[in-house]
Amino acid sequence: MNEFSSQAGHRAWLVSQSQLPQGFRVGTRKFAFDSVELKKASSMTLTVIALNEPTEAFSCLFTTNSFPGAPILVGREVAASGKIGAILVNNKISNVCAPDGVEDCRATCDSLAELLEFQSTEILPGSTGVIGWKLPVPEILEQLPAAVADLQATSILPAAEGIMTTDLYPKVRSQNVGDARVVGIAKGAGMIEPNLATMLVYLLTDAIIAKDELDAMFRTAVRSSFNRITIDSDQSTSDIAAVLSSGTVAVPDMDRFQSALNQVCQDLALDLVRNGEGVKHVVQIAVREAPDSEAAHRLAKDVANSPLVQTAICGNDPNIGRLLMALGKNMESVCPEYDVSNCQVRIGGRIVFENGACIVNGEVESQLSEYLKSAALYETQAPDAEGKFHPPVNWPTHERLVEIEIILGVGDGSAIVWGSDRTHEYITENADYRS
C-alpha cells in the first residue's frame, strides 16, 4: 500500500509506472483558444495515443447513458469497423448535445487519420469537459500536427496528464506479465469543470492476444473494478473504457495476464474514487452471504450511495443506525422477510451489530471514530473568505480504506463496492462556483 508524504514523491512513483508497452507512442499539445460560450480565452490539451500499426486486438466499453456524447456515437462505429490505430482525446469540452457534434468529432478524427496515414474509421475519439459547448474544430485541426510531432515511445504519463480536467493528479497503473506489459491511465469520477464527470480509461498492452479473448478478459476486469465504484450514483454521458494491444510480446500464462488486467483496473478504479471530487474517505463495502451476488451488489450500493451514511463517514461518525437503515431500505425486494438476527456488521474488523442489536458504547464509538480519522485522506480546512472549502493536498497521501463488512447469513452471494464520503468540499466543487 502506497503512502506519499509529498507531491514529488507521488510523481516519482508515477514515473516508475509509466513505461509504455512496445508498439505505442504518446504525444500531447496544449493550446489556447477563445471560447464562444465563455467569451474569454480558454485552454485545451489534445492527447494522441498511437499504435505503430492499427490493431484488431482491442475492446471498447461505452456509457449506457441514453444521452450519449458525440465521441460515444462515433466510437461505437469505430469499434464495429474492426481496427483501431490511435486514440484522440480532448479535455475542456465534452461535445455532448452540442449542435453538429458528430460532424465536429469526425472532422478531428479525419485530420488525425491523415497525419498518421491511418483510415478515419481507425481513430477512437474521446472528449471530456463541459456539456453543450461546441468543439473549437479549426483550432484543433491547426494544433494536431504539433501533437503528432510530439509522439514518443517512452512514457504514458503525458497522456495521463493531458486527459485531466479538474482531477487533482494524473492516474497511472501498470503490471508486467513475463516480458509483456499492461499500463493504464484514467480520469474522472465526480463532477468536472463545472459540468459533468467523465470516466476515461485507456489500457495499453503489447501482449499477443486474440481480439475475442482480450474482450472477454477486459469485461471480466471491468466488472469487478470500474463497475463497482460510485462517487455520486451518477453516470456520465461520455464514459469510455478501452484496451488496445500492439500484439508484439508473447505472454507466458493467460491466467496471469487476466490477474494483471484485474489489478490495473482495480488500482485505477480506486484511484478514481480517491481523487473523486471532495472525497475525504474511500469506503469499501463488502456484503457477504447474500442470496446471490446481484443482491449483494445492490445492497452494497444502497449503503455506499446513502447520503446519510456518506455524511456520517465524512464526520468520522461510526453511525451504525444509518448503516442499518441504508441496508434495510431495499432489502425486502432482494431478501424478503429477512431475519435481522442473522446479520453481522463490522467496521474496521470490529463487530458493531449482532443478534439483532447494536453493540455500541462510548469507548467503542471513540475507537471507531479514531479509525475513521486515520483513514481520512486529509483534514478539512477552514473555509476561505467566501465560505468555500478546498482540500489541502493535491496528491494521494495514502491508500487506506474505511472497511465495512456486512454478513447476511442467508446464502453465498458476495460483492465489494468502493464509494466515498460526502463533504463540504464536494458541495463547494459542485454548487459554490455559481451561487
Place this chain on the structure above:
Amino acid sequence: MNEFSSQAGHRAWLVSQSQLPQGFRVGTRKFAFDSVELKKASSMTLTVIALNEPTEAFSCLFTTNSFPGAPILVGREVAASGKIGAILVNNKISNVCAPDGVEDCRATCDSLAELLEFQSTEILPGSTGVIGWKLPVPEILEQLPAAVADLQATSILPAAEGIMTTDLYPKVRSQNVGDARVVGIAKGAGMIEPNLATMLVYLLTDAIIAKDELDAMFRTAVRSSFNRITIDSDQSTSDIAAVLSSGTVAVPDMDRFQSALNQVCQDLALDLVRNGEGVKHVVQIAVREAPDSEAAHRLAKDVANSPLVQTAICGNDPNIGRLLMALGKNMESVCPEYDVSNCQVRIGGRIVFENGACIVNGEVESQLSEYLKSAALYETQAPDAEGKFHPPVNWPTHERLVEIEIILGVGDGSAIVWGSDRTHEYITENADYRS
C-alpha cells in the same frame, strides 16, 4: 400559495389550521431525564392523541425497511387487532435495534391504555429520534398521567409540536368537506438529531366512513404524496402514516373527501420537503409522455436524487447537462433505444432542450439562474467560526417550487416527484456535529 414574512405570521396561520375534528383530544408532556448513553440531562416530549371511543375506521402504513423499530413491530400488531383508541408518540429516542425495545414499547402502551381505560392493543405507538438508545421507561410511565391530564379537544397544534425533533417548525394542514373535517400533522424527512430521519404522519377526521373505504382512499392519497417525495433517497426504520376516524359527521360526497385527503397529504408532503434538513430549494420534477407511470416515476426519482443535479440547483445553476445525464443514466432499462430528439425539457416553463440539442446562451442562463434564486427559501449565510452553516430562518418563507418538466414523447405515463437541492447546510446538519 402561502408566503410568510415572519415566524409570528406563520404561527397565526398554523393556528388557523389546527382545529381538531369531533371526537378527538390531544395532550402533551415535556420532561427532563438522564440519558444513559449521553450521560447527561436530556428532554423528551410525550404526545397523546386520543379518540373518545376506540375506532375500527383507521388505516396505518408502516415502513418497509428490513430493520424496523420496535413501535413498527408493535404497531403492526395493533393495526391487525382491529381497533385503535389512541396514539402515543415520544421524540428523542427512536427505539430501534435497542435491547428489549419491544417490551419497553409495550410497557408504555399498557400504561396509557390503563389511564384511558382502553385495551393495550388499542394504543398505536410511535418513536422518533436517536437509534440504538433505550427508552427511559420508568420516567415515561411517571409522566404519562400528566400528558393525559393535558388532553383538550380544541387544537392539534401541541401534537404537531410535540412530535418534532430537529424540525424547524410544526407542520399542520387541514380541509373541510361539508361539516366533516380532515386535519393532519407530520414530522421528519432528512436526518434527525443527529441520527435517523423518521416520517410520522397522523391524519384525524370525524367523517363517517367504512374502514375498507378509508384504507383504500388513504393508500391512494399516500401514493401521490408521501411516496412521491425524496430528500436523500433514504428510508427510515420508523416511518408511520396513519389516519383515524371518529365516525361522527356525515360526508356529503366521497369524491370530495378523497380530494380533501389528497390535498392534506400533498400539502404535508411538501411541508416535509420544505423543512427537510438543509433544504434551500424545493424541486418539482414532472415526467410526462413516458412509456408508463412506473417508468415516469423511476426517471423523475433519478433526476431528483442525482447529487449533481441537487448541487447545481443549490448553486442556482440551470445546469441542463446534469439534468440530461441524470435522466439518461437508467433510461435504457425503462425506455430502450430512446431517441433523444423526442425529448423536451423545461425549467420554469422555459424550453432548454429540444430536437436533440440544448438551447442555452448567456441570456437564457442568467434568466434561469434568477428563477432559481427566486425559488430559494433563504440565502446561504457565511459559515460560523467553526465553518458550520445554518439556515437563517426557522419558518417557511414561501411555497414556491423549482419546476422541471420532462416530456419524453413516447407514451402516456406521467409522474410528479418532489425533491430538494443539496447544500452546505445539509452537510453541516449531518456531518459537522462530530468532525
